[in-house]
Amino acid sequence: xxxxxxxxxxxxxxxxxxxxxxxxxxxxxxxxxxxxxxxxxxxxxxxxxxxxxxxxxxxxxxxxxxxxxxxxxxxxxxxxxxxxxxxxxxxxxxxxxxxxxxxxxxxxxxxxxxxxxxxxxxxxxxxxxxxxxxxxxxxxxxxxxxxxxxxxxxxxxxxxxxxxxxxxxxxxxxxxxxxxxxxxxxxxxxxxxxxxxxxxxxxxxxxxxxxxxxxxxxxxxxxxxxxxxxxxxxxxxxxxxxxxxxxxxxxxxxxxxxxxxxxxxxxxxxxxxxxxxxxxxxxx
Amino acid sequence: xxxxxxxxxxxxxxxxxxxxxxxxxxxxxxxxxxxxxxxxxxxxxxxxxxxxxxxxxxxxxxxxxxxxxxxxxxxxxxxxxxxxxxxxxxxxxxxxxxxxxxxxxxxxxxxxxxxxxxxxxxxxxxxxxxxxxxxxxxxxxxxxxxxxxxxxxxxxxxxxxxxxxxxxxxxxxxxxxxxxxxxxxxxxxxxxxxxxxxxxxxxxxxxxxxxxxxxxxxxxxxxxxxxxxxxxxxxxxxxxxxxxxxxxxxxxxxxxxxxxxxxxxxxxxxxxxxxxxxxxxxxxxxxxxxxxxxxxxxxxxxxxxxxxxxxxxxxxxxxxxxxxxxxxxxxxxxxxxxxxxxxxx
Amino acid sequence: xxxxxxxxxxxxxxxxxxxxxxxxxxxxxxxxxxxxxxxxxxxxxxxxxxxxxxxxxxxxxxxxxxxxxxxxxxxxxxxxxxxxxxxxxxxxxxxxxxxxxxxxxxxxxxxxxxxxxxxxxxxxxxxxxxxxxxxxxxxxxxxxxxxxxxxxxxxxxxxxxxxxxxxxxxxxxxxxxxxxxxxxxxxxxxxxxxxxxxxxxxxxxxxxxxxxxxxxxxxxxxxxxxxxxxxxxxxxxxxxxxxxxxxxxxxxxxxxxxxxxxxxx
Numbered sequence: 001x002x003x004x005x006x007x008x009x010x011x012x013x014x015x016x017x018x019x020x021x022x023x024x025x026x027x028x029x030x031x032x033x034x035x036x037x038x039x040x041x042x043x044x045x046x047x048x049x050x051x052x053x054x055x056x057x058x059x060x061x062x063x064x065x066x067x068x069x070x071x072x073x074x075x076x077x078x079x080x081x082x083x084x085x086x087x088x089x090x091x092x093x094x095x096x097x098x099x100x101x102x103x104x105x106x107x108x109x110x111x112x113x114x115x116x117x118x119x120x121x122x123x124x125x126x127x128x129x130x131x132x133x134x135x136x137x138x139x140x141x142x143x144x145x146x147x148x149x150x151x152x153x154x155x156x157x158x159x160x161x162x163x164x165x166x167x168x169x170x171x172x173x174x175x176x177x178x179x180x181x182x183x184x185x186x187x188x189x190x191x192x193x194x195x196x197x198x199x200x201x202x203x204x205x206x207x208x209x210x211x212x213x214x215x216x217x218x219x220x221x222x223x224x225x226x227x228x229x230x231x232x233x234x235x236x237x238x239x240x241x242x243x244x245x246x247x248x249x250x251x252x253x254x255x256x257x258x259x260x261x262x263x264x265x266x267x268x269x270x271x272x273x274x275x276x277x278x279x280x281x282x283x284x
Numbered sequence: 285x286x287x288x289x290x291x292x293x294x295x296x297x298x299x300x301x302x303x304x305x306x307x308x309x310x311x312x313x314x315x316x317x318x319x320x321x322x323x324x325x326x327x328x329x330x331x332x333x334x335x336x337x338x339x340x341x342x343x344x345x346x347x348x349x350x351x352x353x354x355x356x357x358x359x360x361x362x363x364x365x366x367x368x369x370x371x372x373x374x375x376x377x378x379x380x381x382x383x384x385x386x387x388x389x390x391x392x393x394x395x396x397x398x399x400x401x402x403x404x405x406x407x408x409x410x411x412x413x414x415x416x417x418x419x420x421x422x423x424x425x426x427x428x429x430x431x432x433x434x435x436x437x438x439x440x441x442x443x444x445x446x447x448x449x450x451x452x453x454x455x456x457x458x459x460x461x462x463x464x465x466x467x468x469x470x471x472x473x474x475x476x477x478x479x480x481x482x483x484x485x486x487x488x489x490x491x492x493x494x495x496x497x498x499x500x501x502x503x504x505x506x507x508x509x510x511x512x513x514x515x516x517x518x519x520x521x522x523x524x525x526x527x528x529x530x531x532x533x534x535x536x537x538x539x540x541x542x543x544x545x546x547x548x549x550x551x552x553x554x555x556x557x558x559x560x561x562x563x564x565x566x567x568x569x570x571x572x573x574x575x576x577x578x579x580x581x582x583x584x585x586x587x588x589x590x591x592x593x594x595x596x597x598x599x600x601x602x603x604x605x606x607x608x609x610x611x612x613x614x615x616x617x618x619x620x621x622x623x624x625x626x627x628x629x
Numbered sequence: 630x631x632x633x634x635x636x637x638x639x640x641x642x643x644x645x646x647x648x649x650x651x652x653x654x655x656x657x658x659x660x661x662x663x664x665x666x667x668x669x670x671x672x673x674x675x676x677x678x679x680x681x682x683x684x685x686x687x688x689x690x691x692x693x694x695x696x697x698x699x700x701x702x703x704x705x706x707x708x709x710x711x712x713x714x715x716x717x718x719x720x721x722x723x724x725x726x727x728x729x730x731x732x733x734x735x736x737x738x739x740x741x742x743x744x745x746x747x748x749x750x751x752x753x754x755x756x757x758x759x760x761x762x763x764x765x766x767x768x769x770x771x772x773x774x775x776x777x778x779x780x781x782x783x784x785x786x787x788x789x790x791x792x793x794x795x796x797x798x799x800x801x802x803x804x805x806x807x808x809x810x811x812x813x814x815x816x817x818x819x820x821x822x823x824x825x826x827x828x829x830x831x832x833x834x835x836x837x838x839x840x841x842x843x844x845x846x847x848x849x850x851x852x853x854x855x856x857x858x859x860x861x862x863x864x865x866x867x868x869x870x871x872x873x874x875x876x877x878x879x880x881x882x883x884x885x886x887x888x889x890x891x892x893x894x
Contacts, residue, residue: 002337003718014709015722021706022728025766029747033739036746089642092635102878105887110870111646115827115844118863121851122649125860131656131666133648162649174888223736225830230851240738247742247834257746260739267735336789356792357800369790373808383794386804430794440793 037257047254055258064242071222071238078160078221079214085161086168087210091202093169094177105170112166120230123159124150127231155231160224168217175209215270222267239263286312286347287470288333288438293342295328302328304494305342310487312347315464315471317481320491321517326474327442329491333472334440335359346437359438362431366443368423370415370430377402377411380430387434401429404463421452428460432467439464439471445480457483478518482506490514506558512627515556522559522597526626527552534626536619537593539572543621554627561623562599564588564607564615571616572597576609590617650867657860664855675861685858688846692826695757695842699764700772700821704814706765707772712806715780726773733770740767741834748835755839763835764825771824772817775886779813780806782885812881819873827866 006012040050058064093104125131127149137143149155183205187197203210225240237245239259247256288310295303303325310316318326331337333344335356344352351359362383370379378385380401381394389397402408405425415423424444431439444460445453461484464471475481481488482502489499490513498510509515512523526536528546535541536555546553565571574592581587586606588599597617601607609615652666660670679685710725732740744763748754783806791801829844837845843866847859877883 003716005718011717014713015725018706018710018713018729019725021766022725022769025747025762026728026732026743029743032750033743033746036750085642089638092638098884102883105883106871106874106878107643107646109874110867113823113827113870113874114866115829115847117829117844117848117851118827118866119649121847121859122653122863124851125656125664125666126649126652128664131652131664133652135666162645165646170887177884177888219734219736223738225738226848240736243738243742244830244834247745248837253742253746253749256742260742263736264739267739271734334789334793336792355797356789357795357797359793360795361793363790363793365786365790367784367786369784369786371787371790371805373805382791382796382804386791386795386800434795 033257034261036254037261039254039257041252041254055255056262058255059259059262067237067239067242070236071240074156074160074228074236074238075218075221077157078164078224079218081157081161082164082168082217083210083214086165086172086213087203087206088198090169090172090176091179091198094173094179095181105173108166108169111162112170114163116163116224116226117230119159119163120226123155123162123227124230127155150231151233151236153232153236156228156236159227159231160221163224163227164217164221167220168213171213171216172209175206179205215273219267219270222263287314288472289345290329290333291343291345293329293332293339293344295325295332295337296340301494303332303339306494306496308489308496308499310470310472312470313468314486315461315484316473316487316489317485318472318474318489318491319478319481319517320476322476324491325494326476326491330440330442330472330474333438334361334363360434360436361438361440362434362436363440364427364431364442364444366446368427368444368447370423370427372414372416374415375411376407376413376415376418376426379415379426380411380433382430383434397433401433404432405429420448421456424448424456428463432469435467435469437470439469441471441473443474443476445475446477453477453480454483460484482518488518490517492517507623507625509556509625509627512554512556515625515627520559520598522557522562523627524555524557524595524597525552526555534624537572537595539570541619541621541624542570544619544624546626550626555619556625556627557619557623559587559598559600561620562597563618563620564590564599564601564609565618567614567616569616571618574615574617576611576613576615579609579611590615592617650864653860653863657857657864659857662855662857664857675857676865678858679862679865682858684841685843685846685862688841688843689862691840692843695760695764695832696822696825698761699768699825700818702761702765703769703821704772704818706769707776707817708814711773711776711780712802714777715783726777729773730770732767737767737828737830741831744831745834755836757836757840760832760836760840760842763831764828765821767828767831768821768824771820772814775813775817775820776810778886779810783809813886816877816881816886819877823870823873826869 036047037055038051038053039047040052040054042048059068093101126133129146129148132146132149134143134146134149138146179202183201184194184197187201188194192200222238223240224238225244228236228238228241240263243256243259243263246252246259290306290308293303293306294301306329318329320326328337332339335351335354339352342352343350346359371382374382377398380398384394384397398411399408402411405428407422407425410418410422415426418426424447427444445456448456457480464484473481473484485502487499488502488505490497490505492513498505498514500508505514505518509518509521515521516523524536526534526546528551529535529540532545533540534544534546534555567573572592574590574597576588577591577596578589579586580589584603585600586603588601588607588609590597590599599607599617607615655666655668656664657675658671658673659665659668659675660672663669679689707729710729713719714722714726744759745754748759753759787805787809788801791805796804827844829848832842833845833848841849843862847862850856850859874883877886
């Protein structure tokens with residue numbers, strides 16, 4: 001079957017419903033959001049149409065600068081932790097028997113699909129004083145009495161790494177599973193130890209993949225909105241939390257929209273960077 | 285006129301001309317092989333016959349009716365694909381019955397026909413097996429049976445045997461030819477394997493660069509190649525330049541070939557002589573003077589490589605007539621005049 | 630690498646993934662309404678509570694309904710699109726592929742806010758159907774990706790073979806394409822279903838004040854205090870997800886779906 005361009009009008013038929021749905025329920029809402037970001041807040045209702053830059057101007061404060069800075073810092077920290085943990089794991093996983101792989105993949109998907117609410121709840125339990133991990137340390141004699149480990153930055157970071165780790169493994173998986181195993185075998189025959197072969201052959205060969213994964217995990221972590229709320233203090237809140245807060249609790253949709261648009265711009269810039277890195281990777 | 289006729293068929297992909305003004309007539313019940321190197325346009329030509337590609341220009345007629353624009357599914361074809369294209373989600377029987385099912389033929393009749401076809405391909409009792417569990421040769425047979433289920437008006441095969449190993453391929457060639465003769469069905473096979481073409485075809489169509497170079501029975505293709513490409517592509521041959529002297533005699537590598545006359549009006553050209561038509565003799569006496577450079581004894585045949593005036597010629601002989609020569613020995617080479625073919629240049 | 634070290638690494642990795650769930654599982658079988666681990670006493674009554682308590686039950690039903698409907702809608706959007714992109718040569722149509730992948734790639738809060746402003750502006754805000762549509766668009770990426778993968782794995786000569794045997798386009802789709810694409814339809818639906826079941830922010834921003842899905846219910850419960858039902862629901866979700874992905878793995882080719890090349894080693 002040759003893929004031919006659509007000839008008759010009827011050939012476009014299958015496209016009508018999906019295209020219509022995506023335009024009406026994704027493109028239009030997105031455009032609405034951008035429009036609203038220029039509207040004025042109406043304390044009585046949602047907003048009144050206008051064209052003002054006030055909502056964007058509001059970022060330019062120390063407070064939002066701090067929030068943005070913290071959001072980016074947190075996402076970068078999560079991305080680095082995840083990639084460092086996931087690269088060796090995925091590399092080893094890709095070389096195990098197929099059955100083992102399937103088992104792990106099912107487990108990873110199950111954790112990945114868990115609601116952020118559930119992850120937040122689970123970790124808040126694990127970090128709690130009454131049911132938490134410190135009870136185990138007490139039982140082992142490592143600590144004298146159980147303590148609560150949250151709210152804290154460490155708790156937020158741990159839970160976010162937990163949330164993003166399965167995602168990281170699944171993003172790395174295709175590249176690592178397709179990695180030519182003879183590469184390391186060749187390095188081994190040339191006298192490299194397995195560990196050396198990993199760092200001198202596998203990691204350089206995957207440089208672009210790793211970079212792309214870092215950026216993807218970074219974007220993924222940027223989207224986290226509940227974990228900082230459940231496990232952190234207000235100073236650990238991210239831009240996503242603020243957007244939700246402004247939209248729902250402060251009923252300031254124009255400002256929330258402006259922040260969202262800003263977040264999109266940051267994300268898009270990073271996606272472009274990912275694509276660029278990928279292109280360069282293919283060319284290399 | 286019953287049979288398939290191609291008139292001035294051309295296919296262009298962008299600026300590339302895959303098939304260039306092809307005329308071909310395939311009488312009803314004949315077996316035709318489209319033969320040529322990869323990229324010669326043979327597969328594209330077959331795809332146009334099947335309606336899977338539409339010609340850029342030209343016409344295709346089947347039994348007198350113009351089918352150029354008729355969609356594939358209305359052509360009543362049977363086609364075997366290079367990949368075989370057996371449906372992996374269907375059993376052997378369901379694969380064979382597919383075209384019957386599409387045509388709304390009753391279950392009972394389908395079953396009868398499937399049984400008939402299974403016994404024709406010697407796979408009785410295989411109907412309920414999944415196609416994935418078959419061997420290469422068995423899959424091949426199923427693909428053939430599936431294509432023949434409706435007694436198609438045209439039986440098309442695109443490199444049907446290329447996936448099989450050499451032994452099985454030769455056996456299948458014979459089987460396919462016998463089957464075609466038994467059914468009397470108009471058959472077109474695309475292949476790049478000249479042995480396959482020679483084994484099966486009534487007519488071999490040699491293609492190159494999108495054009496038909498020669499369409500003739502296998503023996504003629506071999507014995508009377510139309511041009512240097514055909515001569516070289518079919519079997520192996522010695523191609524040597526010749527000139528015609530003032531007396532009208534053909535001169536090859538400085539030596540006159542006795543008993544060979546060039547067609548009138550030809551002053552020079554290329555001569556094709558098959559290796560089995562070269563005779564090794566003692567030097568002199570009107571033979572080409574050469575030196576043996578290499579001997580290849582293949583058991584069934586012996587090939588002697590002789591350098592004559594800077595050209596390498598190959599002579600083949602049967603083991604019982606093995607020439608008594610060694611490498612480095614000067615020999616004479618004689619061309620059998622009746623076997624020399626003067627080629628269009 | 631050293632097998633022993635590798636085992637340890639895998640074990641630690643697994644422990645990290647499992648630890649919170651183990652604790653939650655422990656908490657969920659507490660006899661009394663206490664947040665304690667190791668559990669004090671043993672009782673499965675908190676699992677019964679999910680179905681017995683009308684609030685939790687209606688949240689469960691709302692979530693299941695939302696997931697079932699939105700995954701179906703996502704599939705209905707993705708199937709013709711993926712088919713068209715596979716069947717036709719129309720480079721400009723790739724825009725829709727991109728549109729189908731974008732909602733899931735952007736930080737979810739953005740997609741959610743887009744829906745919120747849209748539904749608020751059009752006046753449908755708070756209606757249950759808006760959550761179904763929003764989730765379908767949000768998760769259309771998953772069936773779109775699995776189906777694109779599925780179509781690309783179909784040997785195009787199968788379609789040609791069917792045509793030579795007399796099948797028109799529609800018949801080819803029904804007798805060849807659809808049966809071959811079925812496992813990918815199922816897995817695409819399964820992915821969308823499980824993720825919709827767990828989704829919080831989009832559901833919250835569209836119908837948060839009118840309809841309680843399970844994740845919303847858990848979050849609300851978390852704000853107003855603690856009940857072990859949260860733990861039992863969490864475990865129920867993990868079991869549902871693991872079961873569904875396990876089934877996908879059992880009847881499909883999970884490594885291939887996730888990007889490994891061939892099904893055979």
